[in-house]
Amino acid sequence: MTRLIIALLAIAVFITPSYAESPWLNSNIKGAVTDGYTPSLKDDFYVHVNHEWLSTAQLRPGYSRNSAFNELQDIIDARLKAIMTDPTLSGHDAELVKTLYSLWLDWDSRNEAGLSELKGLVQTLEKVDSLDGLSRYFMTEDSFYHDVNISDFGLGRDNKDSESYNLELAAGSLSLGDAAEYRQMTPNGERTKKMHDSIVTYMFRRLGYSEEEAAKYLASAFAFEKAIAEHMMTLEELYSPDAIDKMYNPLTMDELREKSPVYPFADILEAHSAYSDLMNLQEPEWLKALNELYTEENFAGIKAYLLCKLVGGYITITDEPAYREYQKLSRERYGTTGNKPDDELAVDFVHGRLSGPVSRLYLAKHVPEQAKKDVEEIIRETVKYYKAMLGSESWLSESTRAKAVEKLDAMRLNAAYPDKWVDDSELEIDPEGSLIDALNALKKFSVQKYFYDRLNTKVDHDLWISDVVVANSYYRPSENSINIIAGILGGDFYTPEMSYEEKLGGIGMVIGHEVSHAFDTNGAQFDKTGNVAKWWTDEDYKKFQARADRLIKYFDAMTVTPEGTKYNGSLVQTESIADMAGIKAMLGIAEGREGFDYDKFFRNYARIWKLINTRERNDMILKVDVHALPYLRVNAILQQYEKFHSYYGIKKGDGMYLAPEHRVAVW
Numbered sequence: 001m002t003r004l005i006i007a008l009l010a011i012a013v014f015i016t017p018s019y020a021e022s023p024w025l026n027s028n029i030k031g032a033v034t035d036g037y038t039p040s041l042k043d044d045f046y047v048h049v050n051h052e053w054l055s056t057a058q059l060r061p062g063y064s065r066n067s068a069f070n071e072l073q074d075i076i077d078a079r080l081k082a083i084m085t086d087p088t089l090s091g092h093d094a095e096l097v098k099t100l101y102s103l104w105l106d107w108d109s110r111n112e113a114g115l116s117e118l119k120g121l122v123q124t125l126e127k128v129d130s131l132d133g134l135s136r137y138f139m140t141e142d143s144f145y146h147d148v149n150i151s152d153f154g155l156g157r158d159n160k161d162s163e164s165y166n167l168e169l170a171a172g173s174l175s176l177g178d179a180a181e182y183r184q185m186t187p188n189g190e191r192t193k194k195m196h197d198s199i200v201t202y203m204f205r206r207l208g209y210s211e212e213e214a215a216k217y218l219a220s221a222f223a224f225e226k227a228i229a230e231h232m233m234t235l236e237e238l239y240s241p242d243a244i245d246k247m248y249n250p251l252t253m254d255e256l257r258e259k260s261p262v263y264p265f266a267d268i269l270e271a272h273s274a275y276s277d278l279m280n281l282q283e284p285e286w287l288k289a290l291n292e293l294y295t296e297e298n299f300a301g302i303k304a305y306l307l308c309k310l311v312g313g314y315i316t317i318t319d320e321p322a323y324r325e326y327q328k329l330s331r332e333r334y335g336t337t338g339n340k341p342d343d344e345l346a347v348d349f350v351h352g353r354l355s356g357p358v359s360r361l362y363l364a365k366h367v368p369e370q371a372k373k374d375v376e377e378i379i380r381e382t383v384k385y386y387k388a389m390l391g392s393e394s395w396l397s398e399s400t401r402a403k404a405v406e407k408l409d410a411m412r413l414n415a416a417y418p419d420k421w422v423d424d425s426e427l428e429i430d431p432e433g434s435l436i437d438a439l440n441a442l443k444k445f446s447v448q449k450y451f452y453d454r455l456n457t458k459v460d461h462d463l464w465i466s467d468v469v470v471a472n473s474y475y476r477p478s479e480n481s482i483n484i485i486a487g488i489l490g491g492d493f494y495t496p497e498m499s500y501e502e503k504l505g506g507i508g509m510v511i512g513h514e515v516s517h518a519f520d521t522n523g524a525q526f527d528k529t530g531n532v533a534k535w536w537t538d539e540d541y542k543k544f545q546a547r548a549d550r551l552i553k554y555f556d557a558m559t560v561t562p563e564g565t566k567y568n569g570s571l572v573q574t575e576s577i578a579d580m581a582g583i584k585a586m587l588g589i590a591e592g593r594e595g596f597d598y599d600k601f602f603r604n605y606a607r608i609w610k611l612i613n614t615r616e617r618n619d620m621i622l623k624v625d626v627h628a629l630p631y632l633r634v635n636a637i638l639q640q641y642e643k644f645h646s647y648y649g650i651k652k653g654d655g656m657y658l659a660p661e662h663r664v665a666v667w
């Protein structure tokens with residue numbers, strides 16, 4: 001995930017949007033839209049279309065969010081539950097899935113196994129009493145398979161050789177997720193810390209430690225995290241377009257040894273047989289700092305950090321009292337009420353751990369071949385119109401336009417489900433064993449299949465996905481592919497019975513959005529083969545950047561909480577560029593159709609973004625989500641387009657009005 005960008009000056013011809021604040025209600029916060037609040041479509045299109053849903057939809061027990069995506073996932077999950085409990089299903093996939101499902105729900109066996117495995121792991125780590133001992137510990141299977149570490153490594157794609165898998169070297173995880181929280185903690189960070197500390201304290205208590213001992217470990221671990229977080233990239237920096245360049249630092253094993261003389265990173269990799277000619281160090285500043293902090297003086301802090309990480313990670317996979325405690329703490333953290341039923345939790349768990357078998361069983365029952373053909377057709381049509389659209393962007397030079405069209409021609413179009421799967425015929429789960437045994441077997445299997453078997457080989461593009469039962473889609477810059485997953489073919493997004501306009505407003509917009517990621521601030525840095533390369537002329541890229549900067553300023557000026565918090569335009573820039581381009585492409589398709597019903601199209605676009613969530617979750621999203629808030633994905637995006645204004649007769653003074661000179665659509 002590394003990116004490249006050129007620092008650019010703003011271009012004077014653009015006028016900065018003059019919004020002081022958002023004219024719309026923060027309608028995604030549950031309870032914000034009431035019966036009495038019924039704006040006209042000219043003032044708040046999003047609430048107007050979704051009013052009934054927004055004012056009546058509930059958050060199910062255990063959920064902090066409800067949305068078009070949730071409704072669709074609920075349908076999928078109900079089908080998955082039927083599959084996982086079907087006594088007539090047989091075969092290897094069915095056996096794996098049904099076994100894991102029963103093991104998760106078998107509280108008696110889980111209670112009996114209790115914390116015994118964790119106790120052993122904690123004892124081993126407790127015995128480590130020096131920095132040298134710690135270095136040796138990092139070379140053990142315990143550290144590797146249970147992620148008890150201060151550095152991380154995994155499989156990636158080399159930025160300059162996207163056909164090859166590489167070895168990515170990264171910083172260890174932070175309990176607060178974002179390094180920025182250690183510099184200035186936000187209310188969201190405080191909530192995360194409270195939940196983390198409560199989980200760790202509970203688990204220590206269960207292991208026989210006193211409250212004071214737990215508090216001491218937590219304080220010591222936090223001090224170490226704070227010291228290292230100082231030198232780590234914040235989420236905002238990681239998401240920023242210039243991260244592509246910053247995070248690309250290829251190096252050899254010898255160079256790693258030189259760069260990390262104190263912390264034995266190279267020896268740890270060798271101990272785990274993780275070696276590649278293509279290695280990349282994501283955060284050199286972090287590694288430099290780690291070498292300064294890896295001292296006997298900090299030994300206690302590092303060990304405390306590892307212990308907290310180890311015990312905290314077990315709360316959801318041991319016994320029932322631990323799981324119930326976890327649910328209680330989650331309710332506080334995310335503002336939810338009640339618990340998700342156990343059988344639904346078991347479905348999620350099995351889906352997450354056995355995505356290949358679960359996907360194949362689902363496809364055999366619920367996805368007709370025709371659905372794949374339909375989607376392929378919409379993709380082809382979308383790409384065709386994108387070509388026309390890119391070809392007519394008069395602000396780009398001819399050479400950049402030609403390159404953009406080339407990139408579009410080379411794009412891999414993956415629809416619904418793959419024809420090839422990772423071979424898991426040798427995976428076994430012992431029905432007589434414990435849930436922990438099953439998890440260990442699964443971990444070993446997936447590390448072998450998805451890491452060791454792939455390291456130092458070429459990318460097999462046919463294995464584009466293993467989980468097709470999620471309501472989602474994505475663009476992958478490193479292979480220039482759009483991936484429209486079977487799971488999203490339902491609900492408000494797509495049904496065979498929908499009108500053509502509704503399909504364009506639903507799945508069409510999803511496809512248009514994903515295609516445009518090839519040309520957003522990140523995607524623009526990758527060429528048609530997925531390598532990071534400069535294919536824009538300098539002048540065109542400056543113009544593009546200036547357009548993106550205007551879009552950032554437009555979002556920066558918005559207020560997005562009832563208290564008037566300003567939005568972070570940089571964070572949501574790439575996704576918003578994708579939304580705008582998606583709309584533009586669909587409007588292009590519409591133009592060629594006689595009698596196109598724009599009302600149906602715009603309304604279904606608003607419908608796919610219907611969403612309510614708790615205030616706690618909403619606050620979190622504002623910090624970590626690169627997508628704009630759903631009401632802005634509708635209102636702030638649609639108001640960029642003249643067709644939307646003219647079709648509904650929106651005029652100055654209307655909430656949805658945006659003067660032409662203030663519009664910021666990049667494409």
Ligand SMILES: [Zn+2]
Pocket residue numbers: 513514517575578
């Ligand atoms: Zn996106």
